[in-house]
Amino acid sequence: MDARRAVEQAARDSYGRLVAFLARRSRDVAAAEDALADAFRAALETWPQSGVPEKPEAWLLTAARRRLIDEARHAHVRAGAVPTLLAVADEARELAGTETRFPDERLELLFLCAHPAIDPAARTPLMLQTVLGLDAARIASAFLVKPSAMGQRLTRAKAKIRRAGIAFELPDAEELPPRLDAVLDAIYAAYGRGWDDVAGADPRRQGLAAEAIDLGRLLLRRMPAEPEVQGLLALMLHCEARRGARRTSTGRYVPLSEQDVARWSLPMIHEAEQLLMAASRGCGTGRFQLEAAIQSVHARRAVTGQTDWETIALLYEGLVRLAPAVGAWVGRAAAAAEARGAATGWALLEAIPPAAVESYQPYWALAAHLLDRMGRSEEAAGAYSRAVGLCEDPAMREFLAGRARVASGQTASVPGAEHEP
């Protein structure tokens, strides 16, 4: 393997574990990242000449240790930090010299990032940066935030961790549930950013979905009996299983109900179902289990050829009670419309507070569809236009515009209407 690729491989395999190891001991995430960045830089300079070391992780740890010692010498202002940093350096040296693989403490790092003292808007980005090593510019693009603002948000969060001396430990049983919720939310938010990028064509979000699934697996390995952890991973796998079916070969949007089930990934669906089954044996139904169960009913179309909308509507009923949010309200209305008719769905849509949906595209797309089915074509046209105007994704925009043209009966005259799936 050439040296450059070896460095990249080491970064992929070990970055999060190295940061976690160093940060846990120094209680200083930023210093750990800096030291490690230096170590990787040194590796890029040294390995092409001297060859790839036998234990790349140990080599990197030693290099990072050197940097931490320098840091300790120069950190006169933060005198208190010196002994800690020197202790870290010693431990790092010991570990580097032994045969034992150094401990995987990424989970502690995840929970640290989800600490209630940290700005909620910074939690997911912080995880992506510290555990997965994504840079601030990429995170900013994925979250549609000004890069300099994202950089500051991350810097502030790390400063807070250091100054407040937030404990780098798994929370105890009492504190665990809210912290776990924050970790799950953050992983799912990362997945959502990756999910929007269907084709994997957007370099800003490339691999974000896969990275979120990795975090889910990491969490599951350490908390194998936690139903919501199983639920979240099942949910992500069910969604991910459909990636290949969400666009035609020419890039056009395909709605879930029209997806070719042959293009779904059966191994992922199978794994998701196993997880969901295990979760149902645990105690307590949570938001992610319900959402995964909804996706599981959709997945059954691969076997039965049809969708059980009544069950989906029931599951959404539960979801709306457990975790009320605009997405769940709209999902419930869509399922009710399929199960019990457009008017029922419309009544549920109308009950959503208008302020919550002003710029929520799925609401307008569903409203247009239901108004059209009820023969209220003028209102449908207005809603379609609103939905089209709120789209970010060109494929979705083209799909909705096509629907709008069919609904208004102008299919013959408008170029592009033949693209209507």
Add this chain to the structure above:
Amino acid sequence: MNYTLLFYLSPNEFSARSDPSKRQAFWGSFVPYAKALRDAGVVVGGAGLQPPDAATTVRLSNGQRQVQDGPYADTKEQLGGFFIIDVPDLDTALDWAARYPAGAGGVVEVRPNLPPME
């Protein structure tokens, strides 16, 4: 808080606005976008601009006026229009910018406005 969304268009996109074979596709997605902005109640003002070849630039140096044909900035993408929107924060303004139905190579610059003068 007011932000200005500045839409920069390539020569191709400028021609798509008026070319009979492309204009329907261009306006077909732009009009709903503008309508969604207005329906959300965030629009303070804005305008579409004629292409850069319709621009005239006036320079003033040492009391001398210099009038030139064409736009000020000699760049491939040129300002094609703008919206001033009133939204709570930059993130919301960026959301609206991301919904701009640009063809290939569309660029939206988002700038916070200075507070109004007394």
